[in-house]
Amino acid sequence: MKHTIKTLFALVVFIATTAFTPVGTGYDIGDIATDFELENIDGKMVSMKDFKDAKGFIIVFTCNTCPYAVAYEDRVEALNKKYADKGYPVIAIMPNNTDVKPGDSMDKMRARAKAKGFTFPYLMDKGQKIYPQYGATKTPHVYVLERTTKGHEVKYIGAIDDNYQDANAVSKRYVEDAVDALLVGKDVPESKTRAIGCSIKV
Amino acid sequence: MNHMLIILTVLFSLIGITETAEEDYPTTTISQNMDDLKVFDFEGLQNYLSAKDKNKTYVINFWATWCAPCVKELPYFEELNANFNSKNVEVILVSLDFPNKIESKLIPFLEKRNLKSEVVVLDDVKSNEWIPKVNENWTGAIPATVIYNEGLTKFYERSFTYKELETELKPFLK
Numbered sequence: 001m002k003h004t005i006k007t008l009f010a011l012v013v014f015i016a017t018t019a020f021t022p023v024g025t026g027y028d029i030g031d032i033a034t035d036f037e038l039e040n041i042d043g044k045m046v047s048m049k050d051f052k053d054a055k056g057f058i059i060v061f062t063c064n065t066c067p068y069a070v071a072y073e074d075r076v077e078a079l080n081k082k083y084a085d086k087g088y089p090v091i092a093i094m095p096n097n098t099d100v101k102p103g104d105s106m107d108k109m110r111a112r113a114k115a116k117g118f119t120f121p122y123l124m125d126k127g128q129k130i131y132p133q134y135g136a137t138k139t140p141h142v143y144v145l146e147r148t149t150k151g152h153e154v155k156y157i158g159a160i161d162d163n164y165q166d167a168n169a170v171s172k173r174y175v176e177d178a179v180d181a182l183l184v185g186k187d188v189p190e191s192k193t194r195a196i197g198c199s200i201k202v
Numbered sequence: 203m204n205h206m207l208i209i210l211t212v213l214f215s216l217i218g219i220t221e222t223a224e225e226d227y228p229t230t231t232i233s234q235n236m237d238d239l240k241v242f243d244f245e246g247l248q249n250y251l252s253a254k255d256k257n258k259t260y261v262i263n264f265w266a267t268w269c270a271p272c273v274k275e276l277p278y279f280e281e282l283n284a285n286f287n288s289k290n291v292e293v294i295l296v297s298l299d300f301p302n303k304i305e306s307k308l309i310p311f312l313e314k315r316n317l318k319s320e321v322v323v324l325d326d327v328k329s330n331e332w333i334p335k336v337n338e339n340w341t342g343a344i345p346a347t348v349i350y351n352e353g354l355t356k357f358y359e360r361s362f363t364y365k366e367l368e369t370e371l372k373p374f375l376k
Binding site for chain 1: 266268269270271298300301327328329330333334340341342343344345359361
């Protein structure tokens with residue numbers, strides 16, 4: 001009996017600890033990313049399949065309220081300006097629960113996009129069904145996808161560049177390097193990077 | 203001198219910073235240095251991440267004033283520090299506040315909260331290099347916490363309640 005209790009206790013401890021340990025879910029390099037149908041700030045629904053001529057996508061999980069995301073707003077816009085015409089448009093997705101972060105509401109997203117002159121779709125992950133599939137944990141969190149015969153293949157996961165503080169002091173432009181490589185049919189030089197960001201609010 | 207400190211503390215608390223409004227940075231800049239607030243690059247921080255004292259358990263929490271869930275759990279880390287300090291537990295709060303917000307945001311916050319745990323600032327943009335050195339599983343989201351002593355190290359990319367924190371700490375104290 002004592003033994004059983006001990007075993008049970010060990011089991012409970014095991015379940016309790018594993019349940020709280022972040023599990024390696026979400027996409028890895030080479031996985032096929034799911035398409036989505038999410039509402040844009042103009043009220044229209046947007047999916048990757050709508051972009052008939054795209055060669056791939058720069059998917060950016062971002063929001064209004066995270067200082068890191070704000071620090072990168074202009075750089076995300078610059079990515080879209082540079083790569084949309086080359087076949088790699090930016091699609092931004094706001095993953096936060098707006099009850100927790102009212103500053104990320106659709107109205108606030110619309111206002112922010114207008115103020116900053118965003119030229120890319122800024123979608124709301126309503127119901128928070130998409131970001132967990134991708135495995136995004138924070139804002140900003142970027143996925144570069146290549147459209148292949150298999151679907152939208154994950155080619156890069158991580159940060160935009162290596163200096164959140166100063167766009168002029170950046171030495172490695174991870175996303176640009178990834179897309180540039182894909183555009184000429186080469187392997188992405190650095191396919192996974194890490195940066196600090198704000199945890200996605202559930 | 204003591205008088206001066208009290209006046210300054212009162213002044214800081216009067217300025218009244220809202221802790222959790224991530225998007226609302228105060229516009230006033232305070233030209234006041236908190237001399238004992240240490241700012242490190244990752245190399246400097248590593249002294250805190252590898253045990254100095256073999257008898258101690260270290261609880262290292264990565265946070266920032268702009269991170270609402272971090273600010274929410276700060277009192278639990280403070281409570282842990284107070285309750286377990288006598289049992290050789292040391293809590294260290296590593297702020298990731300932007301360097302240009304240290305004076306305007308972080309220092310007033312620290313003055314107001316009167317935190318007892320040691321607070322240090324990590325200012326190192328090369329996060330792609332240092333994040334995996336803190337822990338291979340860290341994606342970079344904060345709050346994040348490392349608990350370690352000579353025999354055991356655990357990493358958490360999540361928020362805590364006080365109870366959960368105490369539960370996690372317990373195995374380190376055996």
